[in-house]
Amino acid sequence: MKRSKFFANWSYGIIAVFLLEMVILSSVTPKFLSNLLPMTENFMPIGIMALSMTLVIIAGGIDLSIGSVVSFSGVIMGLLWQHGMNIWVAGLLAVLIGGLAGFINGQIIVRTGIQPLIATLATQFIWGSLAVVLSNQGSIYGFPGSFLLLGTGFLYGYLPVQLVIFVVLALLFAYLLNKTVFGRQVLFIGNSESVSAYSGVNVNRVKTWTYVLSGLTAGLSGVIMGSFFASVRGDMGQGLELTVITGCLVGGVNVFGGAGTIVGAAFGVLLLGMLSQGLNFMNVSSQVQAIITGVILILAVAIQQLGTIFARRRKMTGGEGAGKLRGERRARVE
Amino acid sequence: MDILKMVNISKSFNGTAVLKDVSFEVRAGEVHALIGENGAGKSTLIKIAAGVYNSDDGETFFDGREVQIGTPADAHRLGIFTVHQEPSVMPNLSVAENVLMGFHPYRRFAFRWVDKKAMYRKTEEVFGKLGLKMDVRRNAGELTIAQQQMLEIAKALVHDVRVLILDEPTATLSDHETGLLFEIVRRLRDQGTAVIFVSHRLHEVFSLSDRITVMRDGEKVATSVAASLSEQELVRLMVGRELRLGSFESRATNREKPLLQVSGLSNAPWFDDVSFALYPGEVLAMAGLVGSGRTNVAEAIFGIQPARSGQVVVNGEALHMRSIKQALEHGIAYIPEDRHKHGVALAMSLRANVTLVNVPARPRLGCIDRRREIQISAEAVQRLNIKAQGVEQPVGQLSGGNQQKVVLAKWLAAGPKIIILDEPTRGVDVGAKGEIHRIIDGLAREGNAVLVISSDLPEILVLADRTLVMHEGRLVGELHREDTSEESIMALATGTAIRTA
Numbered sequence: 001m002k003r004s005k006f007f008a009n010w011s012y013g014i015i016a017v018f019l020l021e022m023v024i025l026s027s028v029t030p031k032f033l034s035n036l037l038p039m040t041e042n043f044m045p046i047g048i049m050a051l052s053m054t055l056v057i058i059a060g061g062i063d064l065s066i067g068s069v070v071s072f073s074g075v076i077m078g079l080l081w082q083h084g085m086n087i088w089v090a091g092l093l094a095v096l097i098g099g100l101a102g103f104i105n106g107q108i109i110v111r112t113g114i115q116p117l118i119a120t121l122a123t124q125f126i127w128g129s130l131a132v133v134l135s136n137q138g139s140i141y142g143f144p145g146s147f148l149l150l151g152t153g154f155l156y157g158y159l160p161v162q163l164v165i166f167v168v169l170a171l172l173f174a175y176l177l178n179k180t181v182f183g184r185q186v187l188f189i190g191n192s193e194s195v196s197a198y199s200g201v202n203v204n205r206v207k208t209w210t211y212v213l214s215g216l217t218a219g220l221s222g223v224i225m226g227s228f229f230a231s232v233r234g235d236m237g238q239g240l241e242l243t244v245i246t247g248c249l250v251g252g253v254n255v256f257g258g259a260g261t262i263v264g265a266a267f268g269v270l271l272l273g274m275l276s277q278g279l280n281f282m283n284v285s286s287q288v289q290a291i292i293t294g295v296i297l298i299l300a301v302a303i304q305q306l307g308t309i310f311a312r313r314r315k316m317t318g319g320e321g322a323g324k325l326r327g328e329r330r331a332r333v334e
Numbered sequence: 335m336d337i338l339k340m341v342n343i344s345k346s347f348n349g350t351a352v353l354k355d356v357s358f359e360v361r362a363g364e365v366h367a368l369i370g371e372n373g374a375g376k377s378t379l380i381k382i383a384a385g386v387y388n389s390d391d392g393e394t395f396f397d398g399r400e401v402q403i404g405t406p407a408d409a410h411r412l413g414i415f416t417v418h419q420e421p422s423v424m425p426n427l428s429v430a431e432n433v434l435m436g437f438h439p440y441r442r443f444a445f446r447w448v449d450k451k452a453m454y455r456k457t458e459e460v461f462g463k464l465g466l467k468m469d470v471r472r473n474a475g476e477l478t479i480a481q482q483q484m485l486e487i488a489k490a491l492v493h494d495v496r497v498l499i500l501d502e503p504t505a506t507l508s509d510h511e512t513g514l515l516f517e518i519v520r521r522l523r524d525q526g527t528a529v530i531f532v533s534h535r536l537h538e539v540f541s542l543s544d545r546i547t548v549m550r551d552g553e554k555v556a557t558s559v560a561a562s563l564s565e566q567e568l569v570r571l572m573v574g575r576e577l578r579l580g581s582f583e584s585r586a587t588n589r590e591k592p593l594l595q596v597s598g599l600s601n602a603p604w605f606d607d608v609s610f611a612l613y614p615g616e617v618l619a620m621a622g623l624v625g626s627g628r629t630n631v632a633e634a635i636f637g638i639q640p641a642r643s644g645q646v647v648v649n650g651e652a653l654h655m656r657s658i659k660q661a662l663e664h665g666i667a668y669i670p671e672d673r674h675k676h677g678v679a680l681a682m683s684l685r686a687n688v689t690l691v692n693v694p695a696r697p698r699l700g701c702i703d704r705r706r707e708i709q710i711s712a713e714a715v716q717r718l719n720i721k722a723q724g725v726e727q728p729v730g731q732l733s734g735g736n737q738q739k740v741v742l743a744k745w746l747a748a749g750p751k752i753i754i755l756d757e758p759t760r761g762v763d764v765g766a767k768g769e770i771h772r773i774i775d776g777l778a779r780e781g782n783a784v785l786v787i788s789s790d791l792p793e794i795l796v797l798a799d800r801t802l803v804m805h806e807g808r809l810v811g812e813l814h815r816e817d818t819s820e821e822s823i824m825a826l827a828t829g830t831a832i833r834t835a
Contacts, residue, residue: 180700181693188690191679198638198676199690199744200662258681 010252010304011264018271025278032278037160041152041228043273044162045070045221046240047266050247051173052213054265057248058177058190059210060257061116065105066218066244068128070237073098074222075131078140078232087147091223098219099212101127106208124241132234141231151228162224166266169217174262186210190257246293247272250300272296336395337362337528338383338414338497343392345378352378353389354552360497360528365519367531367539367560370549370572371791376532379549380499383530384416385409413496415489419505421482425475430457432474433488460488464518480511487518498522499530504538505625516542534623536565536828548572565830566821573791573820581796582775584815587616591650593783594666594752596635599644604630605807608644612752612783617774619794620787621823622804628787629671631804632754636668637661648752662691667750669741671757671787673734677741680730684722685711687729687740691748714743719769735766742773753777756787771796791820805829 026033049066056063077094081087101123108119153161177183185206188196197203218237226232251268253260272293279289339359345352353375360366368376381387383394385403394401396412403409423432430453431438439452457470466484474485483503490498500519504512519542523529533539539546540560547557548571555571592611599608605627612618622628633639635646637658646653648664661668670676678687685707694706711725718739722732729740738758745753755774759767774797778784788794794801801813803826811826824830 175701179702181695181702182700184686184690184693184702188679188682188686191681192675194676195679196690197658198668198670200658201690202659 010307011261011267013303014251014264014267014271014300018267018274021271021275021278025274029278029281031281035277037158037163038154039277040163040166040270040273041160042277043269044160044166045225046243046247046273047166047269048169048224049214049217049221049240049244050251050265050269051169051262052210052217053244053248054251054253054260054262055173055177055183055186055210056116056214057245057253057255058257058260059186059207060190060193061109061207061210062120062245062255063102063105063211063214064117064120064241065101065123065127066214066221067237067240067242068124068126068131069098069101069215069218070222070225070240071131071232071234072101072127072134072222072237073219074226074232074236075135075140075234077223077226079134081143082140087143091147091150091226094223095216095219098222099216102211102213102215102218103208105215106211109211110204110207128235128238131237135232135234137234139231139233143227143230148227148230151224151226162228165220165224170262170266177262182206182209187258190254190259243272244269246297250297252300252304268300335362335398336360337397339395340379340383341393341395343379343382343389343394345382345387345389345391352552353382355392356549356552356554358547358554358557360530362496362526362528363523364544365523365529365531365542367533367543367546368549369533369536369539369546369568370555371789374549374572375552376549377501378552380416380501380530380532383409383497384414384499410493413494414499415486415493415495415497416499416501417483417486417490417503419502421479421486423474423477423482423485425473427474428471429468429474429477429485430454430470432485433457433460433470433492435489437492456492457488460491463491464488465521466518478511480507480515483507483515484518487522495522495527497528497530499532501532502534504533504535512538534828536568536830539568540565569821569824569828569830573824582771585615585617585775585778585799587613587799588781589613593649594635594785595645595647596631597645597647599631599634599641599646601630601634601640601642603807604639605634605804608804608809610802610809610812612785614751614781614783615778616799617778617784617786617797619798619801620785620804621789621791621794621801622827624789626804626827627807628804629756632668632756632785632787635661636666636754638668662748665749665751667745667748667753669745669753669755669758671760673737673741673761678729678737678744681728683726684715684720684729684732684740685725688714688725688743688747691744710747711743714740714747718743718746718773733766735762735770738762738766738770742770746777750782752783752785754785754787757789758786759788759790759793767793791823794818794823795820803827 053063053066073094076097077090080090080093105120105123108114109116150161155161155164177186185196185201188201189203189206193203222237225236229236247269248260248265249255250272251264251266253265275292276289279292336359341357343353343356356375356379358379368379370376378387382389383403385406385408388404394403401412403412434453434457439449439456441447441449454470461468461470464484464487474482477485487498503515507515519529531539531543543560545557546560546563546568548555548568550572593614594612597609600606608631620628630639634641634655637656637660640656646655648666651664653660653664674680688711689707694703694710695701696703708725714720715722715725720736720739720743722736729737732740758774759770762770771793774784774786786797795818798818799815801818801823802809803811803813803823805827813822
């Protein structure tokens with residue numbers, strides 16, 4: 001593989017870096033390898049939300065509200081259960097309420113034209129505060145044992161249920177993005193909203209759906225975290241959105257939209273999550289971990305940009321395309 | 335005496351000559367009009383004078399000395415300033431800040447504080463010179479387009495303007511505003527400024543300019559004293575050329591029942607009371623100057639732009655408009671004018687672009703049928719003779735003509751019956767142009783109804799069975815094939831015919 005192609009196709013790069021990280025961590029800390037799969041339970045909700053965030057960002061948006069939606073739907077589930085509802089039914093409703101929150105985000109964005117950054121920042125405040133108020137600033141706990149298996153259980157004794165859910169959803173989202181008309185339209189909208197609209201794509205509907213999916217996965221994450229921690233709190237999801245976005249960006253999703261892969265985002269989250277678990281084993285403080293995360297984010301995006309620069313240079317020297325394009329545009333000014 | 339003199343200027347973009355050996359000069363105290371059709375090379379010439387482009391060949395003299403105008407800053411240093419059709423003011427800064435952009439008076443202490451008092455005083459002085467009253471503290475964004483143009487002129491005056499270039503400044507102005515602008519331009523001229531005036535509106539050219547230079551196809555046709563020319567002569571000079579494009583045999587059009595019937599379509603001030611019928615098997619052209627409302631009408635039919643009143647009927651069924659989806663379902667295709675903004679996604683593959691309107695999918699799960707996709711795009715490549723390395727090549731790497739064919743392919747893949755093309759060959763080389771014309775002819779012969787919007791008069795003569803002409807938002811004439819000539823179209827499009835009639 002040519003150097004330029006390697007960098008341009010960041011999803012290969014991220015997998016390679018991830019494998020390298022596994023080798024290093026397992027050689028440094030012997031306990032690492034034996035705890036490999038159980039450790040993922042600590043960050044699978046991040047991974048699940050990164051899948052839908054990838055679609056949102058590719059379509060040119062961003063969703064800052066998901067952390068609050070996690071809290072909100074978690075608290076709703078807890079309250080419904082407290083009032084006598086079956087916990088699984090309550091969980092299902094919580095997921096749907098997450099979807100509703102996403103639908104509201106989407107409608108605000110497409111109907112008013114408010115920037116996604118601003119719209120979802122506003123709903124972040126709203127859902128987050130509602131969650132705290134509804135939970136009376138305390139936690140709700142005591143869920144039945146069968147429900148706790150969702151966040152802590154293992155299939156066949158070694159496969160964490162959370163990881164299975166993540167992998168299934170990852171396959172689903174990869175299918176959605178790569179194989180369906182919806183995914184194709186998401187990509188086109190991220191590339192050029194006006195070209196999509198002029199080609200008959202229902203831009204508003206597609207964009208709204210990306211936020212609905214984002215809300216649904218946030219709701220699901222709230223339920224899973226409630227199960228994992230055996231309790232829900234009004235602030236349980238605080239700040240998660242930034243971790244999710246970081247994972248997507250490290251995984252090569254273009255923050256301006258139009259490009260990105262599910263594989264990349266999934267491995268972006270795995271890379272950061274595993275690193276954090278490994279550093280925990282080495283007793284590295286969370287502050288230092290955050291510093292390392294920041295450095296990785298800068299490095300990852302810088303390498304991706306080098307890739308596009310290589311690609312552009314190749315285009316300019318190799319083909320008539322790029323140059324012609326520019327000249328064409330200038331000539332048209334006439 | 336000549337202030338600015340350009341000698342034997344040539345310029346080409348990617349091997350296409352846009353200017354060929356053009357010489358042009360402007361004297362102190364004269365308004366020199368530069369006219370020609372779209373694509374004649376006027377804009378390129380003034381952009382070379384303004385340092386936006388550099389000429390490939392030729393010399394430029396300023397005050398008799400040879401100069402290199404490599405950048406807009408060089409032009410400003412010499413005193414050459416341009417006022418554009420769309421002024422580029424900073425909307426959130428005050429008028430004074432805009433006028434003195436980059437030259438704000440400041441006091442030396444404390445990080446160069448901007449001296450606002452001096453700034454306002456200086457700006458008011460400048461507007462005083464123009465004979466205008468202006469609240470210089472207002473945000474420039476609150477000004478009308480005309481006032482913003484005055485602002486641009488004021489900006490030029492701050493720097494001792496020697497040559498003022500007006501690039502179609504009246505296109506968006508009302509008659510009253512135009513009068514005001516001209517008054518100021520005359521005042522500047524009388525003070526010894528040289529003015530280059532680019533315009534499509536012939537009566538304005540006559541009322542304002544001392545001399546007129548006509549350009550056509552990148553060459554200078556004539557320079558003449560304005561008083562010695564008539565409008566008719568000017569039109570002939572602008573368009574008078576031989577046809578170089580092949581023409582098509584007449585088409586058998588079924589005139590019994592129109593496929594598309596537009597009646598009373600209005601959205602003033604862009605278009606007003608537009609009615610016409612489009613029959614299967616014909617190519618109907620829509621001519622008019624840029625800004626005459628042609629594109630707005632097309633986009634209203636397609637459902638992108640609103641229409642306040644009027645009706646669009648397809649095959650006897652009225653559309654409720656404002657719905658692209660409904661237009662698609664009724665077999666309407668619209669190939670937009672701006673390829674890069676509305677036509678193709680440059681980073682996406684040829685395959686994905688061609689199938690965007692109608693992605694072939696298996697009925698269950700919405701899974702894209704990739705094999706069918708490749709087949710459709712490969713067929714399009716063959717049918718339209720698109721030159722690409724393969725269907726997976728990003729469209730941005732193709733030439734303009736081939737990109738345009740991709741846009742066409744995208745719509746033809748959707749199987750339309752009514753095809754609206756807006757400037758289908760703009761920025762396309764001659765070879766591809768001929769091919770696109772043949773495709774359009776073929777579509778009509780297959781029984782589709784085709785509407786071609788074009789500023790390219792020879793193109794209209796080659797293609798059209800009938801030609802509609804728009805002028806300032808209204809349909810001002812319909813020409814049948816035998817009455818259609820470049821002169822008859824231009825006369826209607828510039829409003830000459832109405833006023834002389």
